[in-house]
Amino acid sequence: xxxxxxxxxxxxxxxxxxxxxxxxxHINPDxxxxxxxxxxxxxxxxxxxxxxxxxxxxxxxxxxxxxGVEAIVARVTQRPDLLIAVDSxxxxxxxxxxxxxxxVDLNIDHHKTNTFFGRLNVVLPQAxxxxxxxxxxxxAWGLRITxxxxxxxxxxxxxxxLGLRTASVQPxxxxxxxxxxxxxxxxxxxxxxxxxxxxxxxxxxLGLGKARAQMQGRVIWSHLTRHDREVTGFPIPDDAGLVNAxxxxxxxxxxxVFIETDxxxxxxxxxxxxxxxxxxxxxxxxxGGGHAAAAGARVSGxxxxxxxxxxxxxxxxxxxxxxxxxxx
Numbered sequence: 101x102x103x104x105x106x107x108x109x110x111x112x113x114x115x116x117x118x119x120x121x122x123x124x125x126h127i128n129p130d131x132x133x134x135x136x137x138x139x140x141x142x143x144x145x146x147x148x149x150x151x152x153x154x155x156x157x158x159x160x161x162x163x164x165x166x167x168g169v170e171a172i173v174a175r176v177t178q179r180p181d182l183l184i185a186v187d188s189x190x191x192x193x194x195x196x197x198x199x200x201x202x203x204v205d206l207n208i209d210h211h212k213t214n215t216f217f218g219r220l221n222v223v224l225p226q227a228x229x230x231x232x233x234x235x236x237x238x239x240a241w242g243l244r245i246t247x248x249x250x251x252x253x254x255x256x257x258x259x260x261x262l263g264l265r266t267a268s269v270q271p272x273x274x275x276x277x278x279x280x281x282x283x284x285x286x287x288x289x290x291x292x293x294x295x296x297x298x299x300x301x302x303x304x305x306l307g308l309g310k311a312r313a314q315m316q317g318r319v320i321w322s323h324l325t326r327h328d329r330e331v332t333g334f335p336i337p338d339d340a341g342l343v344n345a346x347x348x349x350x351x352x353x354x355x356x357v358f359i360e361t362d363x364x365x366x367x368x369x370x371x372x373x374x375x376x377x378x379x380x381x382x383x384x385x386x387x388g389g390g391h392a393a394a395a396g397a398r399v400s401g402x403x404x405x406x407x408x409x410x411x412x413x414x415x416x417x418x419x420x421x422x423x424x425x426x427x428x
Contacts, residue, residue, distance in 0.1 A: 106206075106220040108240040114206060114220075115242060117148030120180040124154040126188045127195040128338075128368070128396070131294055134163045134172075135231040135256020136186035136208070142168060142249035143238060152176055156195035158336060161302075165293040166255060167248040184208065187230035187256075189389050191217040208233055213380070213389055228268035231256030235276055247284025254285040255294050262344060263295050266393045267375045298340070305334035309342040309357065319418050320346045321411060323358040323403060337361040343370040353377055356414055360403050367406040370396045371414070382417055386410060 123141050125133035133155070141151045153172045163169065176198050182205045188194055189211040191204060207218025210233055212225035227233045231253040238245050245253070254277065261269050264277070281287055298306070305328055313322040324339060334340060339357045346355035354377060359368040369386065371379035371394070378392040386409075388397025399406045 103225065104214075104216055104221045104223045106222050108237065110220055111206065111222070111237075112242045114182055115144065115147050115149060118150070119182055120150045120152070121182045121184060122152045122154055122176050122180040122198060123184045123186060124176075124188075124194045124197040125186050126193040127156050129155050129157060129159060131160075131163055131259025132229045132231055132256040133187045134159055134166065134169070135229075135252045135254075135259070136234055137172070138166055138168050138252035139231055139245075139249045139256065140184065140186060140208070140234055142246050142252065143243040146244055146246050146249075147242070149182075152180065154197040156197040160336070160338065161299065162294050162297065163255065163259075165289070166252050168252075182206070185218060186234070187211075189213045190215045193389075211389065211391070213384065226268075228266065228270075228273050229257045229260035231260070232273065232276060235280060245280070245283040250280045250283035250285035251290065254280040254287065255290040258290055259294050260391075260394075262393070263291065268391075268393075301333040301335075302340045304332040305329065305340050306342055306345065308332065309339070310345065313346055315349070315351065316415060317418060318351060318353040319356070319415055320349050320352040320354070321356045321358070321407075321414075322346060323360075323407065325360045325403065326362070337368060339368075339370050343372045347372045347374065354379060354414060354418055356410070358403060358407055358410070361398070365400060365402055367399050367401060367403055368396065369399060369406070369410060370394075377418075377421065382410075382414060385413065 123137050125137050137153050141153050144151050154176045183202050184206045185204045186208045204218040207221045209223045210227040210230050214223045224233050235253045308328045309322045309324050343355050343357040353374050355372045357370045361368050373379040373393050380390045380395045383390045383395035383397045386397040386399050
């Protein structure tokens, strides 16, 4: 896993007051994408730059408590002085947020599959989240972590580590959490809003997915349909945290959820894994990506057809990979 770290002075030279900046992140944004976007955006505005934040897809409900989220736009068409990509393994993951022919000036990420598509690249695969990369380097980049930035960065770190529970969490991670709290982040609010709180519609939607869970060996799975969203009032084609809930089963090593999207015959897949497994391999085999513990893909086909393709591959992966017994 190569680490690419642009010199701090090269990054600092980008922050010329008065410059216009667009920061964009990946389609189907998660907490790390939104937290990176907002955290860096708050700090650059404090440094005197004019900042626009762009996400091709809506911000999930559990992240709408973050300051500044209402200013995120779906697409930018006016060329800025700087284009920054955060938490995106490749240029295509930005989707329609920015025109495809705009060059990326700075690429900040922690995915081990990153293609180093920026003019400057800060890619640390060992980091627990992209928000952690930004928080760790903000001072060296000449940026001040304001309270709103700290809140966003801490939230992204919490969500990408499933509440500080993944194997990527190290002693330095906990020290970083403490530092962000000292900069004004509220840990209890971030934890509750991003990881615990649910709307009534989400609770009903999750219930449908939990009720149809199935298990073979140590792999657990379920699915969610467009009809499920209609009858519960859940507004977006997402799993609402179902895949994490399924992985709580003591008997499971891997969890997978299939979600019908609003696009005809496109299914969104989310995998989760306990320590020692790498579901990123599975996601990449189906055109997706992610981390060892959490990954996803979008696959063409009906819900039934996609399950018939992906479930055997997931079961075979589990059968043929060996992990330490302590991982269970």
